[in-house]
Structure formats: structure tokens, C-alpha cells
Amino acid sequence: MRIKLAHSPDADDAYMFYGIASGAVKLPAPYVEFLADIETLNRLALAELLDVTAVSAHALAYACDKYYVLRVGASMGDGYGPVVVSRGGEVKHVAVPGRYTTAALLLQLAMPGVKTVEIPFDKILEAVAAGVVDAGVVIHEGQITYHRAGLKKVVDLGEWWLRETGLPTPLGLDVVRSALGREFAEQAAKALSESIKYADAHREEALRYAQRFSRGLSIEETARFVDMYVNHYTRDMGPKGEKAISTLLEMANERGLTPPCKPVIV
Structure with a gap:
């Protein structure tokens, strides 16, 4: 079985997945890669057509029972965002x-x-x-x-x-299709964590790779953008990151903007 791995063609995602893309880090199963803008990934995830993918925290409200949320790989702004x-x-x-x-x-x-x-x-x-x-x-x-x-x-x-x-802004999340099982999700989370660590250990080449997805940014601007969204919440969202997600989803539901959702984070 080849899993369908998807993320956005953006500098921060490229940096996070550099260890996997370079072949230095292995996923728990063979995979085919698909890159698309985040809204396309959201819609494919809602149809449960992707196995491991980036999605918007907003989209999770509509796919809450279809995906596990990984505690690694989240894009959260620390006092900044769209x-x-x-x-x-x-x-x-x-x-x-x-x-x-x-x-x-x-x-x-x-x-x-x-x-x-x-x-x-x-x-x-x-x-x-x-x-x-x-x-x-x-x-x-x-x-x-x-x-x-x-x-x-x-x-x-x-x-x-x-x-x-008083919380970070929960923007993007990495998720694994629930049908693949919690154990697989935990293995995928470990691989993504190792991929980010590999990028950190090979920062210059990882940033050069990420710059290819930055749509005109200089290497200095690419580094600035990557550091905005590959931060300590990305490496492990922790209790504060989890609270940010639940607060966003609860607030949206209370205002009638989304269905209820209690995500399972692994």
C-alpha cells in the first residue's frame, strides 16, 4: 500500500518535510506525494481522499472523526497570523x-x-x-x-x-486518516518530528530547498517566514497549542460557524 502524503507547496511545509523529501527520514509506509494549495487539501481531506496531509484548523471541524491530529507539524503564529x-x-x-x-x-x-x-x-x-x-x-x-x-x-x-x-493562532495542522489506525498515526508523527530535526541540523540546505517554494522571497526572507511558522509549537504543540485548537473550534461552534469538534491529538 502506498499512502497519499500531501502538503502545501510553501516554504514552511517544505522545510518541515525536508528530511522526508531528501530520503534521510523514512515514513512507516511507501508513499506518493501530492502538493497543492491548502484549500485544495482541505476539500480533499473532507472527502477523506488523503492519508497524511496538512489541513486548516478550520477544516478539521468538518472532518473531526476522519483524522487524527498530530501534535507535531502544526503551523501556529505566536501573536501573528493572516x-x-x-x-x-x-x-x-x-x-x-x-x-x-x-x-x-x-x-x-x-x-x-x-x-x-x-x-x-x-x-x-x-x-x-x-x-x-x-x-x-x-x-x-x-x-x-x-x-x-x-x-x-x-x-x-x-x-x-x-x-x-492569550493563545497562539492555530492555522495549519498535520493529520492522519483515522482508518489507518492510531499506531500508524503515532509512527507518522515520529517520522515528521525526525524530518524537522533533520532540517534543523541541515538548516542551510533545508532553507535553500524551502526557498524553491517561497514564490520570490530572498533566502533571508525565506528564513524569516520559516521561523515564523516552524516554531516550538510546530515541534510539539504542547498543552497551550492543544488549547488554542480547542478554543478556536469551540468559539466557532458557539457562533454557529462550524459543527462541534473534539479532536483526537496523537
Whole structure:
């Protein structure tokens, strides 16, 4: 059996999976790799078509009984996160990078009065700059490059989340399909942990590899972005990270935005 391993083609995910991609770290089973934007991965996971994959914390609410959550590999912002940007002026229509992204959920929680429009994440800056929408929620490298498009920050949703909860911002998670069993999930978690350790031990070459997925960032900017989202919560989310996930899902459910979910973390 070949498992279907998926993650986003982004610098932070590339860094995390460098040990596996380089062949230095082995997964518990042979695999085929599939790279796609996070919203595509979310939708495939909701259909239970991926075995080991990155998903948005928001999407987990709709696949709670289908996947184990790994305590390693999470993308959590420590007082920072997706950024709402605009040209200035009144904000009515805001572009989001997908219905099931955590960015979209955080926007709904922080700015419930706005209307959202789904636009691929790599077109949001262009849409805002062109005036197609009033504002947009930027993720990935857009969080540190939006100034280049002449745009201004309306709100950093990670800063908002920290003020509201005192917790890190739970954005992306790595999950394993429950049908594969808890033991397999634990083995996958160990392999991913070893992959990150390998990247840390070979940082320069891991960053060069990650830069290939950074869509125009310099090596210094790639390192900055990787360090934002491959942090101590990534290596082990710990009790604070677990609480961040449960708080997000509970808050969303209480406001009628998602179904209830009590994730199983391994």
C-alpha cells in the first residue's frame, strides 16, 4: 500500500518535510506525494481522499472523526497570523483564500460584518491592488510582502486572536486518516518530528530547498517566514497549542460557524 502524503507547496511545509523529501527520514509506509494549495487539501481531506496531509484548523471541524491530529507539524503564529490588507477606505468585501481556511474563519470571528469572496491565495494581493475587492486576507509569504503592492495592514488576525484569547493562532495542522489506525498515526508523527530535526541540523540546505517554494522571497526572507511558522509549537504543540485548537473550534461552534469538534491529538 502506498499512502497519499500531501502538503502545501510553501516554504514552511517544505522545510518541515525536508528530511522526508531528501530520503534521510523514512515514513512507516511507501508513499506518493501530492502538493497543492491548502484549500485544495482541505476539500480533499473532507472527502477523506488523503492519508497524511496538512489541513486548516478550520477544516478539521468538518472532518473531526476522519483524522487524527498530530501534535507535531502544526503551523501556529505566536501573536501573528493572516493579515487583512487594503488600499485604504471602507472595507465591505474581503477576499479570503478559501471557505475552509483558518484565515476565513478568523476573519468571520474578528470582522463579522464583512462579506467574503473566495479568491486563490496567490491572487488576493493583485485583486486588492486592482480594486476588485476592498481588502483581502493574505497568508503564506504575502504576510511579509504586501507592502510591495502598496497595501496597508487593516488588522493582523493573529494579533487580534492573541488579544482575545492569550493563545497562539492555530492555522495549519498535520493529520492522519483515522482508518489507518492510531499506531500508524503515532509512527507518522515520529517520522515528521525526525524530518524537522533533520532540517534543523541541515538548516542551510533545508532553507535553500524551502526557498524553491517561497514564490520570490530572498533566502533571508525565506528564513524569516520559516521561523515564523516552524516554531516550538510546530515541534510539539504542547498543552497551550492543544488549547488554542480547542478554543478556536469551540468559539466557532458557539457562533454557529462550524459543527462541534473534539479532536483526537496523537
